[in-house]
Amino acid sequence: MTTISADLRAATTPGADTELGRRSRGDMAFRAVLTLAAASIPVLLGFLIYELWSGSALARARFGSSFVTSSAWDPVAEQFGALPLVFGTIVSSLLALVIAVPLSLGVAIYLTEFAPRVVRQPIATMIGLLAAIPSVVYGLWGIFVLIPFLRSTIFPGLKSALGFLPLFQGPIYGPSMLAASVILAIMVMPYVMSVSREVLEAVPSGQREAALAMGATRWEAVRTAVLPYARSGIFGAIVLGLGRALGETMAVTMLIGNRHEIAASLFAPGYTMAAAIANEFAEASGDLHLSALTYVAFVLFVVTVLVNAGARLLIWRVARGSGAGSRAL
Amino acid sequence: MAEAVRDLIGLRLPGAAASARPPRMATDKLSAMYGKFTAVKGVTLAFAPNQVHALIGPSGCGKSTFLRTLNRMHEITEGGWVTGRVLLDGEEIYGPRVSAMALRRRVGMVFQRPTVFPTMSIFGNVAAGLKVDRRTHRGTLEERVEQALRQAALWDEVKDRLHKSATALSGGQQQRLCIARALAPAPDVVLLDEPTSALDPIATQRIEELAYQLKRDYTIIIVTHNMQQAARISDTTSFFYMGTLVESGTTRQIFTNPADPQTEAYITGRFG
Amino acid sequence: MNRREVRRFKSRVMTAAVMACVVLAVLPLILILGTLIMRGASSLSLAFFTKMPVPAGESGGGVLNAIVGTLLMVGTASLIGVPLGIASGIYAAEYPGSRLTWVVRFVADVLNGTPSIVIGVFAWTWIVATQKHFSGFAGAAALAILMVPMVMRTTEEMIKLVPHSLREAALALGYPRWRTTLQVVLMTGLPGIVTGTLLAVARVAGETAPLLFTALGSQYLVTRLREPMSALPLTVFSYATGPFEEWHRYAWAAALVLILLVFVLNIVARVVTTRASVSHG
Numbered sequence: 001m002t003t004i005s006a007d008l009r010a011a012t013t014p015g016a017d018t019e020l021g022r023r024s025r026g027d028m029a030f031r032a033v034l035t036l037a038a039a040s041i042p043v044l045l046g047f048l049i050y051e052l053w054s055g056s057a058l059a060r061a062r063f064g065s066s067f068v069t070s071s072a073w074d075p076v077a078e079q080f081g082a083l084p085l086v087f088g089t090i091v092s093s094l095l096a097l098v099i100a101v102p103l104s105l106g107v108a109i110y111l112t113e114f115a116p117r118v119v120r121q122p123i124a125t126m127i128g129l130l131a132a133i134p135s136v137v138y139g140l141w142g143i144f145v146l147i148p149f150l151r152s153t154i155f156p157g158l159k160s161a162l163g164f165l166p167l168f169q170g171p172i173y174g175p176s177m178l179a180a181s182v183i184l185a186i187m188v189m190p191y192v193m194s195v196s197r198e199v200l201e202a203v204p205s206g207q208r209e210a211a212l213a214m215g216a217t218r219w220e221a222v223r224t225a226v227l228p229y230a231r232s233g234i235f236g237a238i239v240l241g242l243g244r245a246l247g248e249t250m251a252v253t254m255l256i257g258n259r260h261e262i263a264a265s266l267f268a269p270g271y272t273m274a275a276a277i278a279n280e281f282a283e284a285s286g287d288l289h290l291s292a293l294t295y296v297a298f299v300l301f302v303v304t305v306l307v308n309a310g311a312r313l314l315i316w317r318v319a320r321g322s323g324a325g326s327r328a329l
Numbered sequence: 330m331a332e333a334v335r336d337l338i339g340l341r342l343p344g345a346a347a348s349a350r351p352p353r354m355a356t357d358k359l360s361a362m363y364g365k366f367t368a369v370k371g372v373t374l375a376f377a378p379n380q381v382h383a384l385i386g387p388s389g390c391g392k393s394t395f396l397r398t399l400n401r402m403h404e405i406t407e408g409g410w411v412t413g414r415v416l417l418d419g420e421e422i423y424g425p426r427v428s429a430m431a432l433r434r435r436v437g438m439v440f441q442r443p444t445v446f447p448t449m450s451i452f453g454n455v456a457a458g459l460k461v462d463r464r465t466h467r468g469t470l471e472e473r474v475e476q477a478l479r480q481a482a483l484w485d486e487v488k489d490r491l492h493k494s495a496t497a498l499s500g501g502q503q504q505r506l507c508i509a510r511a512l513a514p515a516p517d518v519v520l521l522d523e524p525t526s527a528l529d530p531i532a533t534q535r536i537e538e539l540a541y542q543l544k545r546d547y548t549i550i551i552v553t554h555n556m557q558q559a560a561r562i563s564d565t566t567s568f569f570y571m572g573t574l575v576e577s578g579t580t581r582q583i584f585t586n587p588a589d590p591q592t593e594a595y596i597t598g599r600f601g
Numbered sequence: 602m603n604r605r606e607v608r609r610f611k612s613r614v615m616t617a618a619v620m621a622c623v624v625l626a627v628l629p630l631i632l633i634l635g636t637l638i639m640r641g642a643s644s645l646s647l648a649f650f651t652k653m654p655v656p657a658g659e660s661g662g663g664v665l666n667a668i669v670g671t672l673l674m675v676g677t678a679s680l681i682g683v684p685l686g687i688a689s690g691i692y693a694a695e696y697p698g699s700r701l702t703w704v705v706r707f708v709a710d711v712l713n714g715t716p717s718i719v720i721g722v723f724a725w726t727w728i729v730a731t732q733k734h735f736s737g738f739a740g741a742a743a744l745a746i747l748m749v750p751m752v753m754r755t756t757e758e759m760i761k762l763v764p765h766s767l768r769e770a771a772l773a774l775g776y777p778r779w780r781t782t783l784q785v786v787l788m789t790g791l792p793g794i795v796t797g798t799l800l801a802v803a804r805v806a807g808e809t810a811p812l813l814f815t816a817l818g819s820q821y822l823v824t825r826l827r828e829p830m831s832a833l834p835l836t837v838f839s840y841a842t843g844p845f846e847e848w849h850r851y852a853w854a855a856a857l858v859l860i861l862l863v864f865v866l867n868i869v870a871r872v873v874t875t876r877a878s879v880s881h882g
Contacts, residue, residue, distance in 0.1 A: 024430070024777050024778075026777050026779050026780075027777055027778045029779075033688065034688050034689075035692060037684075037689045037692060038689040038692035038702070039705075040685060041685075041712070041750065042704050042705060042708045044749070045711060045712060047727070048715075048723045051722075051726040052719070052726075054726075055730075103622050103625055103626055104622075104626070105622075106618060106619040106621070106626075107623050110622065110623050111623075114619060114620070123623060123627065127626060127627065129867075130630050132807075132863055132864065132867050133630075133633065133807075133860065134834055134860070134863060136807070136837045136856070137856045137860060138633070139838070140852055140856050141632075141633045141637075144841075144849065186629045217608050217612035218612050220608065243714055246716070247716025247717070249716065254841065254842065274718045274810070277721075278810055278813055281721075281722070293722070294722060294726065300718075301719045304715060305714065308710070308711070402772065402773055405772055430777055431775065434775040440773075444767055444769070444770035446767065446771075446789070447767075447789055448788040458774040458775065461774065461776055461777070507770070510774070514775070
């Protein structure tokens with residue numbers, strides 16, 4: 001028979017300070033507060049999906065899935081077809097990747113394989129600063145510096161050299177699909193670079209050392225021993241960049257020309273889903289217009305979620321545990 | 330059969346012949362499990378007050394797990410649970426109405442690596458245990474911190490920088506700070522889990538001296554994989570192997586005339 | 602050239618190529634910052650920070666309303682978003698086995714990857730449409746929604762970095778679990794959490810898209826969140842896309858102010874982390 005001294009006895013109410021099974025009231029309250037806070041996040045997302053879904057109901061009822069396959073966008077006639085938006089989003093993002101990925105990979109390879117240790121952090125920091133520049137500032141610089149430069153130098157050069165391709169034909173205004181793609185490339189590059197770098201650094205050094213020991217040159221070691229190992233992670237970095245590019249709004253709308261048109265020429269103006277919402281939402285004429293724009297937002301949401309999920313899957317497989325890709329830069 | 334007879338005449342209970350005082354802590358057929366795995370099997374042991382009790386055995390034998398059942402830290406680990414009884418001054422500490430936190434103020438613990446709180450000063454670290462102590466004690470906060478630091482033989486080295494960060498101390502000093510922190514709430518029992526394995530020989534020696542002196546005011550139970558350490562400082566020694574208590578007795582008896590052949594094999598270094 | 606020399610040559614060419622990539626990558630940073638300073642610094646004056654915008658065509662004037670608006674909305678967003686984010690992050694770190702934790706982490710990643718314009722549409726349907734007017738509060742809400750998953754993820758990561766042994770040491774002293782988490786774990790991880798929070802604030806301060814149809818923008822000095830209000834990024838956008846030369850100059854100046862704000866926050870954030878790791882030896 002044992003009695004419990006006052007020393008060890010728990011507080012008089014049941015549910016006292018034990019660990020096995022029961023918790024103190026302080027602990028229960030603590031957990032409750034934290035649970036509430038944590039639960040607010042999925043609730044928020046659920047609410048977001050609900051609002052997008054119901055806000056687009058009008059347009060979905062009217063247009064259904066032909067919304068993304070038709071091209072006519074006429075608020076006055078209440079006709080809304082988002083194909084140019086989808087087209088523009090995909091083309092600008094892919095083109096941005098075409099420009100950004102080789103660049104980003106080059107930088108990542110340089111930083112992991114070639115750069116002297118002293119130089120690594122400063123360069124990485126500078127590229128990190130690029131990620132910190134707000135989109136609207138990119139747009140501002142794009143309008144007054146990049147576009148004049150492109151219009152006077154690069155575009156005519158491309159036109160004269162590659163003008164036999166329909167891609168580089170037609171009048172040069174300045175604001176264009178290509179201009180938007182260039183600025184997107186600059187904005188996406190830090191993300192692709194930093195994830196690629198983490199992926200490359202995760203490659204065990206034994207790989208490249210073995211190649212070098214067999215007489216490979218520096219570059220050959222990278223090409224044959226390091227890159228194949230990191231392939232899916234790099235692919236994930238690219239898909240992550242795609243996810244970023246798809247959602248970029250301000251810089252794109254300031255450089256792309258904002259025209260609901262599908263054109264073959266990269267010098268022609270275009271439109272993206274995000275840019276259209278940014279331009280038209282505040283002054284939308286009527287409920288159907290608003291609903292159509294909400295529909296666009298919904299499509300954009302779904303596309304970016306899928307792309308980002310794909311990216312994370314690819315990156316997680318290689319750079320496991322380092323949190324690459326899920327961290328906001 | 331022979332075991333039952335030995336139990337009866339109390340030869341298995343260390344210190345029973347040496348002193349007639351009731352044990353400060355005792356376990357009765359205590360088993361500790363992680364999920365389905367049994368790490369400690371049916372240990373019955375008693376610890377007389379104001380002595381140093383060593384628990385020895387090869388790594389993985391369950392001695393640390395056993396130690397952690399004594400202050401209910403075992404159940405903090407994922408899937409940890411116990412059967413059997415653990416008694417502090419005759420009271421079952423796993424009783425349904427017992428506060429585990431109150432228990433831990435009476436049974437303190439020092440870990441293998443120094444675990445000073447990096448965001449607190451030296452003073453703050455020692456006082457940390459006092460802030461949650463609802464019992465009344467004599468002396469102000471400052472007095473109790475000083476006393477704890479003196480008991481841990483650290484006072485002279487830190488008295489001029491009590492409010493500096495605790496991380497500036499050396500490894501040995503940090504471990505003594507952890508000891509001071511454990512002593513401040515005036516526990517009855519102090520559990521030491523391989524406290525010197527991460528320290529250099531000089532720091533080790535200081536802490537061994539400390540453990541020896543502390544038994545005046547506290548009951549010390551120390552887990553060590555260093556047999557010589559156990560031989561140096563403890564009054565009783567218990568040898569664990571593969572989760573069971575193989576043998577327990579006065580240190581002298583265990584080291585000079587062990588009853589169990591397994592004990593003898595371990596002591597003489599045939600395995601470990 | 603024999604084969605070996607060809608291979609070596611190729612290697613050297615590729616080495617030069619990746620170095621060229623670095624130059625090309627860093628170039629926009631230098632160009633953008635340079636242009637900002639060149640074209641924006643001249644318009645910066647005390648008046649710029651303290652005056653209101655003047656009618657088109659006139660000179661003088663400033664962006665006081667935008668600065669006030671940014672401070673108000675970012676401040677409000679932080680007041681809502683930071684506690685929610687930190688609490689969620691603590692939950693995810695403390696109860697990693699819970700099913701809710703898995704869901705929260707997944708959802709946070711989804712929200713982190715959602716374009717901010719979509720968040721703006723959400724805030725519009727939730728707040729602006731129901732209240733039937735634009736407001737700074739709707740803008741702040743949109744920014745808060747952006748902040749929460751960012752802060753949550755960094756908080757969770759920082760808390761996970763705190764060694765388990767510290768937690769055990771506190772519990773062994775008789776600390777209840779809530780006190781262990783708040784007084785020991787959270788405090789130890791605090792520098793990293795502050796850094797993550799400041800970076801999230803910096804991110805959100807530069808956002809334009811979610812404000813376009815929530816806060817909408819305003820010419821007036823607005824201090825009440827219930828009304829539409831201006832913000833620095835909005836000002837940059839409307840001045841940059843406006844027809845007047847004067848406005849373009851203001852756009853550069855406002856952009857410079859915005860960049861300074863963002864960069865200062867970034868630098869402070871990194872200093873906090875380095876300071877902490879130095880003092881804790």
